[in-house]
Amino acid sequence: MSNLIVTSSPHLRDRSSTRGIMLDVIIALIPAGIAGVIMFGAYTALMIAVTVLSAVLAEFLFNKIVKKPVTVGDLSAVVTGLLLAYNLPPYFPLWMAVIGSAVAIVVVKGLFGGIGQNFANPAITARIVLLVSFPEAMTSWARPFLPGADATSSATPLVSLKNAFLEGNTLDITWGNLSSLLFGLEGGCVGEVSRLFLLLGGLYLIARRVITPTIPLAYIGTVFIFSWLLGASPLYQIFSGGLLLGAFFMATDYSTSPMYFWGKVIMGVGCGIITMVIRLYSNLPEGVSYSILIMNILTPLIERVTIPKPFGYVKAKKQNQGVAK
Amino acid sequence: MPVPERVLMSMQQHVGAPCTPVVSKGDTVLVGQLIGDSDKEVSAPIHSSVSGKVAGIVELTMPGGAKVQAVEIHADGEQRVHPDIKPPVINNKADLVAAVRASGLVGLGGAGFPTHVKFALYNNAEIDTLIINGAECEPYITADYRECMENSWDILNGILVTAEHFGVKRTIVMIENNKPKAIEELKRICASVASEGKGSIKVKSIPAMYPQGAEKVMVEQATGRRIPPGKLPSDVGCVVMNITSTAFVSRYLKDGMPLVSRRMTIDGSGVANPGNLRVPLGTPIQDVIKACGGYTGETKKILMGGPMMGLTVMDENMPVLKQNNAILVLAGDEAEISRESACIRCGRCISVCPMQLSPTAISLAYRAGDAEEIARKNVACCIECGCCSYICPAKRPLTQTMRLAKAAVRKAGVK
Numbered sequence: 001m002s003n004l005i006v007t008s009s010p011h012l013r014d015r016s017s018t019r020g021i022m023l024d025v026i027i028a029l030i031p032a033g034i035a036g037v038i039m040f041g042a043y044t045a046l047m048i049a050v051t052v053l054s055a056v057l058a059e060f061l062f063n064k065i066v067k068k069p070v071t072v073g074d075l076s077a078v079v080t081g082l083l084l085a086y087n088l089p090p091y092f093p094l095w096m097a098v099i100g101s102a103v104a105i106v107v108v109k110g111l112f113g114g115i116g117q118n119f120a121n122p123a124i125t126a127r128i129v130l131l132v133s134f135p136e137a138m139t140s141w142a143r144p145f146l147p148g149a150d151a152t153s154s155a156t157p158l159v160s161l162k163n164a165f166l167e168g169n170t171l172d173i174t175w176g177n178l179s180s181l182l183f184g185l186e187g188g189c190v191g192e193v194s195r196l197f198l199l200l201g202g203l204y205l206i207a208r209r210v211i212t213p214t215i216p217l218a219y220i221g222t223v224f225i226f227s228w229l230l231g232a233s234p235l236y237q238i239f240s241g242g243l244l245l246g247a248f249f250m251a252t253d254y255s256t257s258p259m260y261f262w263g264k265v266i267m268g269v270g271c272g273i274i275t276m277v278i279r280l281y282s283n284l285p286e287g288v289s290y291s292i293l294i295m296n297i298l299t300p301l302i303e304r305v306t307i308p309k310p311f312g313y314v315k316a317k318k319q320n321q322g323v324a325k
Numbered sequence: 326m327p328v329p330e331r332v333l334m335s336m337q338q339h340v341g342a343p344c345t346p347v348v349s350k351g352d353t354v355l356v357g358q359l360i361g362d363s364d365k366e367v368s369a370p371i372h373s374s375v376s377g378k379v380a381g382i383v384e385l386t387m388p389g390g391a392k393v394q395a396v397e398i399h400a401d402g403e404q405r406v407h408p409d410i411k412p413p414v415i416n417n418k419a420d421l422v423a424a425v426r427a428s429g430l431v432g433l434g435g436a437g438f439p440t441h442v443k444f445a446l447y448n449n450a451e452i453d454t455l456i457i458n459g460a461e462c463e464p465y466i467t468a469d470y471r472e473c474m475e476n477s478w479d480i481l482n483g484i485l486v487t488a489e490h491f492g493v494k495r496t497i498v499m500i501e502n503n504k505p506k507a508i509e510e511l512k513r514i515c516a517s518v519a520s521e522g523k524g525s526i527k528v529k530s531i532p533a534m535y536p537q538g539a540e541k542v543m544v545e546q547a548t549g550r551r552i553p554p555g556k557l558p559s560d561v562g563c564v565v566m567n568i569t570s571t572a573f574v575s576r577y578l579k580d581g582m583p584l585v586s587r588r589m590t591i592d593g594s595g596v597a598n599p600g601n602l603r604v605p606l607g608t609p610i611q612d613v614i615k616a617c618g619g620y621t622g623e624t625k626k627i628l629m630g631g632p633m634m635g636l637t638v639m640d641e642n643m644p645v646l647k648q649n650n651a652i653l654v655l656a657g658d659e660a661e662i663s664r665e666s667a668c669i670r671c672g673r674c675i676s677v678c679p680m681q682l683s684p685t686a687i688s689l690a691y692r693a694g695d696a697e698e699i700a701r702k703n704v705a706c707c708i709e710c711g712c713c714s715y716i717c718p719a720k721r722p723l724t725q726t727m728r729l730a731k732a733a734v735r736k737a738g739v740k
Binding site: 012013016021308 | 464541551552553554556624625626627628632633634635636637638639640641653655659660662663666667668669670671672673675679680681682683685686702703706709711712714715716717718719720722724725728
C-alpha cells in the first residue's frame with residue numbers, strides 16, 4: 001500500500017461552510033422581503049430580483065475580468081444584493097438599483113480583495129452612494145397598500161419622531177402605533193418595514209449560531225437607553241427606521257465588524273450612540289447606515305485594543321504584588 | 326493479539342532525548358530486557374517487547390519526518406521473560422523515582438512525557454493536588470475507558486502510591502460524563518478506601534468535550550486554577566497523571582515488568598473489526614490491523630493517535646510507540662481533503678480556541694511574514710489541539726499555520 005495520504009492534523013472537519021452560512025442569512029432575510037412585497041406590490045418584487053441578480057452578475061464579471069476563481073457560489077453576493085434592495089425605497093428605479101449593486105460588489109468588495117477583505121459593508125456603502133447621488137429617488141416613500149404616485153412623499157415615522165423630540169414632546173405609546181410598526185404598516189425601505197419578521201430572522205441567525213447576540217443587544221440597548229434618558233420615545237426609536245435590519249443583519253457583517261467580544265460591545269454601543277445623535281440632532285432623518293459605516297472604519301482599531309489575553313494570562317503588576325506578599 | 330514476527334523498537338518513544346541502543350546485531354534478547362537508554366534527564370529507557378534475536382540497528386523515519394535509530398528484533402514467539410524482571414525494592418522516595426524511570430513509563434495518554442521527570446518533583450512543597458486524567462484525549466479513543474473497567478484496582482493502587490509520594494492533600498479523578506459506568510466503578514472502589522481513612526480521592530464527572538484532556542484545560546476543570554502561559558501544572562500546585570499511566574505504576578511495583586506493551590484503540594471506517602487491543606510495542610501497524618480483521622475497502626489515511634492531533638503515517642510498517650493510544654484507518658469520505666477558501670472573519674476559530682488565541686489573526690501575521698507580530702499574538706500558547714481547523718467554515722488549515730507560525734518565530738529568533 002503506497003498511496004497513503006499524509007496531511008497535517010486535524011483529520012476531522014466540521015460540516016459548516018461559507019455557503020451554508022450565507023444560505024442561513026438568506027433564509028433569515030426572506031420573510032421580511034415577502035412582507036415588503038405584499039405591502040408594496042409586484043414592482044418591489046421585481047426591484048429586489050434585479051438588485052440581487054445584478055449583484056451576482058457584477059461579482060461574476062469582476063471575477064472574470066481580474067482572472068480570479070468565480071466566487072458567486074459562496075452566495076455572499078446574493079446576501080449583499082438582498083440587503084441593498086431591502087435598504088431602498090419600494091418604487092426605486094431599476095437602473096439606479098443596478099448601479100448600487102455594481103458599487104457594492106465591485107468598488108466596495110471586489111477591489112479590496114473580495115469576501116472577508118472589504119473594510120466597509122458593501123450594501124450600506126452602496127446605499128449611501130445612492131443617497132448622495134439620487135437624493136430624491138432615495139427619499140420617495142410610499143405607504144403600504146397604497147401603490148401609486150399620490151402616496152410617494154408621505155413622511156416616515158422617524159421624521160415625526162424627530163419633530164416631536166425637537167418640540168419637547170414624547171409620543172404616546174399606543175398598541176396601535178407600535179403594532180403598525182411591528183407589522184410593517186408604516187412607510188419605509190423595502191426590507192425594514194416588517195420589524196416582526198426582522199426580529200424572527202435575527203433570532204434565527206442567533207439560534208443557528210451564525211451571529212452572536214452581542215452586537216444587536218449592545219446596539220439596540222444603547223439606542224433604548226440613549227433615547228430613554230433624553231425622553232425621545234425609546235420604544236418607537238427601536239421599531240422605527242432601519243434599526244432592526246441594521247442591528248441584526250448589517251452591523252454583524254463578519255468582514256466589517258470586530259471578531260472579539262469586547263470589540264463587538266464597542267461596535268454595538270458606538271453604532272447606537274451615532275445613530276441617536278444623527279436621528280435627534282442632524283438634518284438627516286436616519287442614522288443607521290452612517291453609524292455602521294463609521295464603526296466599520298474603526299473596526300481594525302477596535303480589534304487592536306480588544307484582542308483577548310491568552311488563557312491563564314496574569315498581569316505583570318499582580319505577579320509582583322504576589323511576590324511582595 | 327498474537328506475537329508479531331518482528332518488532333521495530335524506535336529509540337524515540339517519548340518527549341526528550343532519544344535513546345542509544347545497548348544491544349547489537351545478533352544479540353539474543355528477552356521480554357523486558359533493556360535495549361536502549363540515555364544519560365539525559367528527560368528521556369526514558371526502552372525495553373524489548375518480545376524474545377528473539379536482534380536483526381540489526383536500522384534508521385526509521387518518524388511520522389513527523391525526523392529520522393531516528395531503531396532496533397529490529399525477530400521474535401521467536403516464545404516470549405521468554407528476562408530473569409532480572411522482579412518487583413523493585415522501594416525504601417525511599419528517590420527509589421520510587423528511580424523505579425519509575427527504570428520502568429520506561431511515559432505519559433500513555435498521547436503526550437509521551439517521561440513520568441519519572443514528574444515524580445522527581447516530589448520535594449516541591451507547593452504541590453497539593455493530584456489530578457488523574459481519565460478524559461479520553463480525543464474522539465474515537467476508548468483505551469483509557471477500558472483501563473477503568475478492567476483495571477480499576479490498579480488505578481486505585483497507583484493513585485495511593487502517587488498521592489503518598491507527592492504528599493498531596495487531595496486527588497481528583499477526572500472522567501467524562503459519557504462514561505457513566507467508569508464513573509460508577511471508580512466511585513465504588515475509591516469509596517472503599519475513603520472509609521479506611523487513606524486520604525481524599527474524589528471522582529469528578531466532566532462534560533465530554535474535546536479538548537478536555539489537554540493538561541491546562543484539565544487543571545482548570547479540576548481546580549479552577551489557570552496555568553499561565555509558558556508554565557507547568559506544578560506552578561499552580563498540581564500534578565497531572567494519565568489514568569492508564571497511574572495504573573501502570575502500581576502494576577510495575579507489583580511485578581517489575583517494564584513498559585513493553587500497551588492497550589490501543591483501533592478504529593475508523595477502514596478497519597474490519599474495530600476494538601481495543603493490547604499490542605506489544607514495536608509491532609508494525611499492518612500486523613495490528615491484521616489482528617483486527619484487516620482493511621476494508623480502499624484505505625486512504627492511517628493515523629497514529631486521534632483524529633484531532635494524530636499523525637498520518639507514511640508507511641504501514643511504522644511500529645507502535647509507547648504513547649500511541651490509537652490507530653485510526655480512514656477510508657473514503659473520512660479522508661477527504663477540503664478545498665480552502667478566503668477567511669470570512671466569522672470568528673469561530675477564536676470562540677473555540679481553548680487557549681483564547683486568535684488563530685485567524687496569527688494566520689494573517691504569518692502570511693505577512695511578520696514574526697514579531699506572530700509572537701505578539703502569543704502563538705507560543707497554542708497547544709495544536711486542532712479545534713480552529715475543525716470549525717473553520719472556509720476550511721482553512723489554521724492549525725497547520727499555527728505550527729508554521731511557531732517555526733517562523735523560532736527561525737527569526739523573536740522572543
